[in-house]
Amino acid sequence: MDLLQYVQDKYIAKKEFPKFKAGDTITVYYEIREGAKTRTQFFKGVVLQIRGTGGTKTFTIRKMSGDVGVQRVFPMNMPALQKIEIDRRGKVRRARIFYFKNLRGKKARIKDASYKK
Incomplete structure (x- = not known):
């Protein structure tokens, strides 16, 4: 096992999110810090891609x-990510x-x- 994989497994906290794939419409809730205050903001859109594995996994969302x-682009292990809700499952090839x-x-x-799932 290489060192990078060991550090990712040991020190990076893994969050459980529902399974989704390209074509799904999801809502991502994430925390924004403005000075001393924090607030939750959401981004709702269609998943264009999911790429990477393990600690480097990211997904791209597009909205109009x-x-x-x-x-x-959201990293899966971003500390500010609070939750992901799946609004619609989409069928793409x-x-x-x-x-x-x-x-359009x-x-x-x-x-x-x-x-x-």
């Missing part, structure tokens, strides 16, 4: 804010749906899937 598309960025209107809809 008016006419502008906003993307955000790829693990990374970057083509989704170019779609009715074409940008994702079919509902009924898979478990």
